[in-house]
Amino acid sequence: MTIYLPIAELSVNIFVILGMGAAVGFLSGMFGVGGGFLITPLLIFYNIPPVVAVATGANQVVASSVSGAITHFRRGTLDLKLGTILLIGGLAGATVGIWIFSLLRRLGQLDLIISLMYVVFLGTVGGLMLMESVNAMRRARRNEPVTLRKPGQHSWVHRLPLKMRFKKSTIYISVIPVVALGFGIGILTSIMGVGGGFIMVPAMIYLLRVPTNVVVGTSLFQIIFVTAYTTVVQATTNYSVDIVLAFILMVAGVIGAQYGVRVGQKLRGEQLRALLGLLVLAVGLRLAIALVVTPADVYSVVVGGMN
Amino acid sequence: MRRLLPALFALLFAALPAAAQMPMLGDSIEQRERLQIGVSTTEIAITSDFAGADLTVFGSVDYADELLMAIGQYDVIVALEGPKDIATVRKKERLFGIWVNRRSMTFEHVPESYAISSTRAVDSIAVDTALNDRGVGIAHLPLIPIGFVGNAANLGEFRDAYRRLKTGSGLYARDTAGVRFVSPSLFRASLRLPANIPNGVHTVHAYLFKSGVFVADKQLLLRVVKTGLEQAITDAAHERPFLYGVFAVFLALVTGWGASVIFKKN
Structure with missing residues (x-):
């Protein structure tokens, strides 16, 4: 059964989109990630224009982050103050990101930059995940105790001025790295259509030394607002949010996520992470191949002025 | 679109009495040929499952020289031009191993879609200069670049690429046997409306050529509304x-x- 996507301006098989949404939702539930960094490349592989894939991906992340954020809000496992400071940076970053996005689109380099950024991020994150999980598996086989990194010595981050106390997170830290982190993630959200949790969570743990119990809730809190903001701004500047595509992905995604969570609880952490790492690397590799293979036609036509 | 078929015979027959009333002032005064066209509607509503259709345009050639008509010296070309906008053609080149859009050219005021039907191949109807003057035919549409055009030698390659890509997507189409005379003065043209036809005001433009020389043309507006x-x-x-x-x-x-x-x- 085909369905016409009004903004992407093409007909797609609805079951392919449902399958994509459900599969990514399942993975995001299993691994506790937003899934934006998988949805956007998959849409691009399925010939959805990257402009639409990115804007629609941001919209889809709103839906997939909401239920998680509600849970954390109920349990009180989120730092509102820290989240708000991150959010200020995030909104500024998203604004700058959209401006860069529109500029790249006018220059005809948007598709390239989106692909390149995905190759770099997916390659790095996938590679690190795989290495870390393989090491963990080796240690487990040799029955060595898993050594957690001690949140010990103060790094350069703690010597910056404008310090602020975050009671919930029990940290006393300069707002500069917090705003900067939010800003960076905001740019990624608007250019790549991701929530950015896969960078935000490790950065909060290792850089800001935020306790792990509030990290995910706080990150989801900021992701919802930044992706919501990005969706609205993409809709008003690039007219590229495809609500039909987004809705199919959301519905399939949130259902898939529920089953993913159940499966995820039964499997072992290292193996899961190794699996996700491999998947992330595979998606990155597929994008990289598309960049180097000689295109079927080196010419392309774009109609209209765009802004 | 078959609804369009029982088109404007009314319009055509309205034109005939005018011909009959012409005073016969002698052979020395030659009446110039006149072209009339019509479609049964001024608006086409299409839904998203529109898979393309044919639009039939009827027309008549009045005051034609019967002898020249009989030996096929008259040719009719009918074009359906879509709304006009600028179009940018980009070319990818290899840079450090990856394919990057390196060069581009923007053409001003080109139709988003262009379907052309004619009594025979456009290039055998008239010489290139005559076709270029009026911008008749996919190969003769004026493609005027905007702004700085680095190396002028590239112009041809970008124009060719534009025409090839537009034809490949079905937005530009030609039918070299799409216009047929159903009587010595009456013709019927069928134009292909592609599935991805753009929304907006289209122009039906008919041209009459006699022995390779342009003699008359006529335009009609046609609105395409997606619903x-x-x-x-x-x-x-x-x-x-x-x-x-x-x-x-x-x-x-x-x-x-x-x-x-x-x-x-x-």
Whole structure:
């Protein structure tokens, strides 16, 4: 059964989109990630224009982050103050990101930059995940105790001025790295259509030394607002949010996520992470191949002025 | 589109008495040929499942030289030109191993779609200069670059690429046998409306050539209106983008929240 996507301006098989949404939702539930960094490349592989894939991906992340954020809000496992400071940076970053996005689109380099950024991020994150999980598996086989990194010595981050106390997170830290982190993630959200949790969570743990119990809730809190903001701004500047595509992905995604969570609880952490790492690397590799293979036609036509 | 077929015979026959009333002032005064065309509608409504169709245009050639007509010296070309806009052609080149859009050229005021039908191949109807003057035929549409055109030698390659890509996508189409005379003065042209036909005001433009020389032309406006839910969504996205964006976010919030409520009960 085909369905016409009004903004992407093409007909797609609805079951392919449902399958994509459900599969990514399942993975995001299993691994506790937003899934934006998988949805956007998959849409691009399925010939959805990257402009639409990115804007629609941001919209889809709103839906997939909401239920998680509600849970954390109920349990009180989120730092509102820290989240708000991150959010200020995030909104500024998203604004700058959209401006860069529109500029790249006018220059005809948007598709390239989106692909390149995905190759770099997916390659790095996938590679690190795989290495870390393989090491963990080796240690487990040799029955060595898993050594957690001690949140010990103060790094350069703690010597910056404008310090602020975050009671919930029990940290006393300069707002500069917090705003900067939010800003960076905001740019990624608007250019790549991701929530950015896969960078935000490790950065909060290792850089800001935020306790792990509030990290995910706080990150989801900021992701919802930044992706919501990005969706609205993409809709008003690039007219590229495809609500039909987004809705199919959301519905399939949130259902898939529920089953993913159940499966995820039964499997072992290292193996899961190794699996996700491999998947992330595979998606990155597929994008990289598309960049180097000689295109079927080196010419392309774009109609209209765009802004 | 077959509804369009029982077209404007009324219009044609209205033109005939005018011919009959012409005073016969002698052979020395030559009446110039006149071209008339018509379609049964000025508006075509298409839905999102539109898979393409044929548009039939009827027309007549009045005051034609019967002898020349009999030996096929008259040729009719009918073109359906879509709304005009600028178009940018980009060319990828290899840079450090990856393919990057390196060069581009923007053409001003080109039709988004262009379907042309003629009594025979356009290039055998008239010489290139005659066709270029009027911009008749896919190969003769004026493609004028905007701004700085680095190396002029590239112009041809970008124009060729534009025509090839547009033809490949079905937006530009030609039918070299699409116009047929059904009587010595009456002709019927069928034009291909592609599935991805753009919304907006199109122009039906008919040209009459006699022995390779342009003698008359006629234009008609035809509005293409897309209807249905999908078009309503497109319109909302372009006309009320802020509300559209807010609604998209609202939909996401409700979906995410709804799922967490439904699955909690199970």
